[in-house]
Amino acid sequence: MAQLELTINGERRSAEVHPGAFLADVLRETFGLTGTKIGCNEAECGICTVLVNGMPVNSCIYPALKAHGAHVETVEGLARNGVLHPLQQAFIDHGAVQCGFCTPGLIMTAKALLDANPNPSEDDIKHALKDTYCRCTGYVSVIHAIQDAAARLRGEPPVPPSLPQTKTPLRVVGQPLPRPDAVAKVTGAARYTDDYVFPNMLHAATLRAGIPHARIRRIDVSKARALPGVHAVLTHEDVPGSKNHGLVYNDWPVLCYDKVRYVGDAVAIVAAETREIAEQALRLIEVEYEPLPVVDDPVAALQPGAPKVHEQGNLLKHIHVEKGDLEAGFAEADVIVEGEYQTATTEHAFLEPECAIGRVTDDGRVEVYVGSQIPYADRRQVAAALGVPEDRVRIIGTLIGGGFGGKEDIAGQIHVALLARATGQPVKMLYRRSESLIFHPKRHAVRFKVKVGAKRNGRFTAMRIELWGDTGAYASLGDKVMTRAATHASGPYEVPNVRIDCYAVYTNNVPAGAFRGFGVTQSAFAIESAIDELAQRLRLDPIHIRRLNALRVGSVTNTGAVIRESAGLLECIARVEESLKQEGTPWVFRKADVPNKVYAWGFATAYKNTGLGGGAPDRSEVEVEAFTDGSVEVRTSAAEIGQGLVGVLASIAAEELGVPYERARVLLSDTDLTPDGGPTTASRQTYVTGNAARLASIQLRQRLAAVAAEMLDAPVESLRFADGWVRHHGRAVAFGEVVAQAHREGIRTRLSHLYEAPKTQPLGTGGDMHFAFSYAAQAALVEVDLETGEARCLKIISATDVGRAINPLALQGQIEGGIVMCLGNALTEEFIQEKGVPFTNRFARYKMPSIRHTPQIISHIVEDAAAEGPYGAKGVGEISSIPTTPAITNAIYAATGVRVRKLPVDQDWLLRQLRAQREG
Amino acid sequence: MREAYHIPSTLEEAARLLARYGGAARVVGGGTDFFVDEGHQDVSALVDVTRLEGLSDVSYHPPFVVIGCGATHSRIVASPLIQQRGTALAEACGQIGGPQVRNVATLAGNIAHALPAADGTLALLALGGEVMVAWAEGDALRTEWRALAQMFLGPGRSAIDSTRHIIAAMRFLPTGEREASAFARVMRPQGVALPIMGLAVRVRLGEDLATVESATVTAGPAGPVPFCARQCAQVLQGRPLNERVIAEAGEALLAEAQLRDSPHRATRAYRAQVLPVLLRRALHAAYRRAQAAQHQYA
Numbered sequence A: 001m002a003q004l005e006l007t008i009n010g011e012r013r014s015a016e017v018h019p020g021a022f023l024a025d026v027l028r029e030t031f032g033l034t035g036t037k038i039g040c041n042e043a044e045c046g047i048c049t050v051l052v053n054g055m056p057v058n059s060c061i062y063p064a065l066k067a068h069g070a071h072v073e074t075v076e077g078l079a080r081n082g083v084l085h086p087l088q089q090a091f092i093d094h095g096a097v098q099c100g101f102c103t104p105g106l107i108m109t110a111k112a113l114l115d116a117n118p119n120p121s122e123d124d125i126k127h128a129l130k131d132t133y134c135r136c137t138g139y140v141s142v143i144h145a146i147q148d149a150a151a152r153l154r155g156e157p158p159v160p161p162s163l164p165q166t167k168t169p170l171r172v173v174g175q176p177l178p179r180p181d182a183v184a185k186v187t188g189a190a191r192y193t194d195d196y197v198f199p200n201m202l203h204a205a206t207l208r209a210g211i212p213h214a215r216i217r218r219i220d221v222s223k224a225r226a227l228p229g230v231h232a233v234l235t236h237e238d239v240p241g242s243k244n245h246g247l248v249y250n251d252w253p254v255l256c257y258d259k260v261r262y263v264g265d266a267v268a269i270v271a272a273e274t275r276e277i278a279e280q281a282l283r284l285i286e287v288e289y290e291p292l293p294v295v296d297d298p299v300a301a302l303q304p305g306a307p308k309v310h311e312q313g314n315l316l317k318h319i320h321v322e323k324g325d326l327e328a329g330f331a332e333a334d335v336i337v338e339g340e341y342q343t344a345t346t347e348h349a350f351l352e353p354e355c356a357i358g359r360v361t362d363d364g365r366v367e368v369y370v371g372s373q374i375p376y377a378d379r380r381q382v383a384a385a386l387g388v389p390e391d392r393v394r395i396i397g398t399l400i401g402g403g404f405g406g407k408e409d410i411a412g413q414i415h416v417a418l419l420a421r422a423t424g425q426p427v428k429m430l431y432r433r434s435e436s437l438i439f440h441p442k443r444h445a446v447r448f449k450v451k452v453g454a455k456r457n458g459r460f461t462a463m464r465i466e467l468w469g470d471t472g473a474y475a476s477l478g479d480k481v482m483t484r485a486a487t488h489a490s491g492p493y494e495v496p497n498v499r500i501d502c503y504a505v506y507t508n509n510v511p512a513g514a515f516r517g518f519g520v521t522q523s524a525f526a527i528e529s530a531i532d533e534l535a536q537r538l539r540l541d542p543i544h545i546r547r548l549n550a551l552r553v554g555s556v557t558n559t560g561a562v563i564r565e566s567a568g569l570l571e572c573i574a575r576v577e578e579s580l581k582q583e584g585t586p587w588v589f590r591k592a593d594v595p596n597k598v599y600a601w602g603f604a605t606a607y608k609n610t611g612l613g614g615g616a617p618d619r620s621e622v623e624v625e626a627f628t629d630g631s632v633e634v635r636t637s638a639a640e641i642g643q644g645l646v647g648v649l650a651s652i653a654a655e656e657l658g659v660p661y662e663r664a665r666v667l668l669s670d671t672d673l674t675p676d677g678g679p680t681t682a683s684r685q686t687y688v689t690g691n692a693a694r695l696a697s698i699q700l701r702q703r704l705a706a707v708a709a710e711m712l713d714a715p716v717e718s719l720r721f722a723d724g725w726v727r728h729h730g731r732a733v734a735f736g737e738v739v740a741q742a743h744r745e746g747i748r749t750r751l752s753h754l755y756e757a758p759k760t761q762p763l764g765t766g767g768d769m770h771f772a773f774s775y776a777a778q779a780a781l782v783e784v785d786l787e788t789g790e791a792r793c794l795k796i797i798s799a800t801d802v803g804r805a806i807n808p809l810a811l812q813g814q815i816e817g818g819i820v821m822c823l824g825n826a827l828t829e830e831f832i833q834e835k836g837v838p839f840t841n842r843f844a845r846y847k848m849p850s851i852r853h854t855p856q857i858i859s860h861i862v863e864d865a866a867a868e869g870p871y872g873a874k875g876v877g878e879i880s881s882i883p884t885t886p887a888i889t890n891a892i893y894a895a896t897g898v899r900v901r902k903l904p905v906d907q908d909w910l911l912r913q914l915r916a917q918r919e920g
Numbered sequence B: 001m002r003e004a005y006h007i008p009s010t011l012e013e014a015a016r017l018l019a020r021y022g023g024a025a026r027v028v029g030g031g032t033d034f035f036v037d038e039g040h041q042d043v044s045a046l047v048d049v050t051r052l053e054g055l056s057d058v059s060y061h062p063p064f065v066v067i068g069c070g071a072t073h074s075r076i077v078a079s080p081l082i083q084q085r086g087t088a089l090a091e092a093c094g095q096i097g098g099p100q101v102r103n104v105a106t107l108a109g110n111i112a113h114a115l116p117a118a119d120g121t122l123a124l125l126a127l128g129g130e131v132m133v134a135w136a137e138g139d140a141l142r143t144e145w146r147a148l149a150q151m152f153l154g155p156g157r158s159a160i161d162s163t164r165h166i167i168a169a170m171r172f173l174p175t176g177e178r179e180a181s182a183f184a185r186v187m188r189p190q191g192v193a194l195p196i197m198g199l200a201v202r203v204r205l206g207e208d209l210a211t212v213e214s215a216t217v218t219a220g221p222a223g224p225v226p227f228c229a230r231q232c233a234q235v236l237q238g239r240p241l242n243e244r245v246i247a248e249a250g251e252a253l254l255a256e257a258q259l260r261d262s263p264h265r266a267t268r269a270y271r272a273q274v275l276p277v278l279l280r281r282a283l284h285a286a287y288r289r290a291q292a293a294q295h296q297y298a
């Protein structure tokens, strides 16, 4: 051990540290300053940035002893006497905080910039923040926040956030309000799972298969058990209950027993006094495997004789969609285009790696702390594996550092519960980034065959689409994702004759499951590319052909549902078209000073269901309670993954109960304290849980109104609830007073409401498969360097129909974040696997968009209200992340004449295509 | 488990520490590559050479520009001397990582890593760089200047044994009148976070400000070690720098460079297409700068 003395945020501190320790670990563990976050441990993500003598460094690989004698600044030191630093305030005001996990790193990197440069240009900001990543915001708000903070620091007035035009707000709903959790997130006080520490806590590690397919012959853990410091080593033999888990199908072993089916499969788990000892123990476990042939492609996996991933065969599900008479439709067509398309496996790259803590309480119940997207599903699966009733398990949701669909499946939840029971001590399991990458389900790689027929005027007559989705080793949500991919495969258009066949197929790749866009991101690329090709063959305007066929009220979808309302696609198209006119550039153009570059626009549209659909009951329960201090609390188990649900629920309760927004608290995801809000998936929370919150609040208001009516001696109908008061003409009584009076009268001021969304029908039965759809249109401006093949997206014009903007600030963040994520899907992101072995086993091998990729974004909001949605709102979480990819690839076609058929766009390939084209 | 992390304050001390460990300790610079690689578990102590007296910055010791082993990429980028008279190096170092990495990573570390496509290394090589190697013999400190080109044995294999030798400093002759340098590279946003092709040039023009008096061209990855393209430079020598000559030089470069397919980075065909583009871009930039450097150092 060595002595470390340093000044942290102006305070002298000292400690004995291990000579090999890094600054981030010492700050977090020795000094308890958990505001500094760790996302990768490999100098890639930058979120661990702190300032050492004023200089930003990645603290995760900065030797702690190197900071001896230095002045270190962390996010905790920025606010002075409770007053936020202008950067912190500006991040809140501009909505630059979502999940918040990257926020300390972004703010510290920005602080170093502003210390050196009080008036940075946008380029300066992009230069300085180039290696500090954020997966949620898309960086636009981050740039604005930094510029605003710079202005404030120069003594200039704050620059308000630039927000899209939306409907006139109500009292609270429709207002651009800051997130309730924003202050904690900008000060470093916000606690994510790894920030929790319990006395006597042990640290766990998982032995992963490391090979994609093999039979297990023997597992010997005796040496590992004998290692000093090890408290437990468990294998499948120690799983008392269900040996498998799964969200839909119970096919995923808690700990593998007969076979391993992918590299990330868990074979054994260890709890030890330190993480190092646990990892050392893993190396002592002997597993004898009999390697089996590997299948890594969904089409090959369906061939007779292909290696079987599961006994019952490799086809997880065949999904069939049929409408009209396909042959007649093609016979009628004047033009037919056909093409094959392929999308890549992609990674969520949430910045917080998975972490879970298990604990056994005095009464023998098991508690699991975890940032999960579906707490009640966790509870069910943990209880099943332990073989105990569900009420013996409590899931306590912590803050989540990004999810995007990647935290719906079980990660360490069951393992920590098992280890906590085996050791009697709290156990923490934190995945390293390399482990997170090879373990959790990804976005499905999908192969498409598309055939589209149309009349000369552009009207579609028929579409035939086949899809093969690689769902990897386990089902996860594979059949749901591929169902969505299939039903959305013909795009947001009315097509009289459609036949779609989709196969979700097991392979020995890393499983694929939910990922923002849920299959539709993939289909949109295929169908929007094909339509672009069709428009070009017919010499029609690419916008016109989409407008001509767009779904509108009265249209019948490919599953036979009639669109009856809230179909804002035509308006989205019109808004983008209008903006394009204002741009005033031709569709394809060059600039005199850069002869090697071509610029061009591309266009695409999309739609996305809100809610589970397909006949699945879609429910959410919310409890609302009013207190005598005038505050209210909304409780439900639904995940805040950065998207802004806490703000939405607080707004709704404040609106309906007439209390100030700041007085509405939200408690999420504790299965003992909060009722089931259902999964945070399918863009359903605003609609379903939002409605439950609205209806619960209305009922509570009615209950309180009866009390207030007595107090004010006024008729119930004439009372007004606003700003924390209940009013009747000139007279008023404080909201808290009414609550107090209710309590005196023995009336409970807590109630819950179980909301059930409109019924949907299973695929193939006709009728409404979904209760609402969101729509979007986007145009992308790209720049292609003809000498190097490099392609960049410079600008996105977007219009999104969300029914109603409940909080325009949060909505803006969802849209910008979705666009930039989808830009990554087009241009940078690919999770590479070779014969079932991930090449992408480090962040350095997965490129998500950095601030330098951020295009200019012009965003329009269309509010074509959904009658049943809360205030007209429908889903917002996914829709913006769907049309960007094809808008970009269509623009690349316009610029170069090269049709992108495989994602992501590879400059190497593009340049070779350009050359082949030149050489004829 | 590491037993010690030493931060000596003089070169002598650093060299002696290494000698004392007799192979069990290893030199580390900013550590931005070292700590990320999972290997090196056998090293029991580290000797951090970023705080050695007189060796943490850029200085001018006529006729040389000298860069200490502790000089970070940020320091190098910010040095007016390097910006003006070793421009390629400033450009190359400015493109590595973000500020967090540049504030810590050193050029010496970059050289010790011996990657054939390392930006900073290519630029220094084009500038005709030399490296001072230091070690202890008994109590005596020994140092020796060697040509940078001799530092590399193969991809990722350095001629320097980091458990015994220290790259203490680097130096080069700054560009003078009618002379300039430039750096160009292409990155690929997918796959591995490594440049897929980089190139640096140093050019001196004749009195007419049009003819190339001398040129150095380096590129990577174009072989197992950072590559100095002599044939290409030969083509340029004594010729006016016009498009035809540049095209000819590009062909010569392609003929001598060993380009290959590297999975998840680039195909050989792609590299062959962009290498002449980079050459043209760098030559244009250097040419403009050399013309502007007419009287600057008179």
Ligand code: FES
Binding pocket: A037, A038, A039, A040, A041, A042, A043, A044, A045, A046, A047, A048, A049, A058, A059, A060, A061
């Ligand atoms: S760079 Fe340090 S945690 Fe990612």
Ligand code: FES
Binding pocket: A096, A097, A098, A099, A100, A101, A102, A103, A133, A134, A135, A136, A137, A351, A401, A402, A642
């Ligand atoms: S807010 Fe930046 S990663 Fe979530």
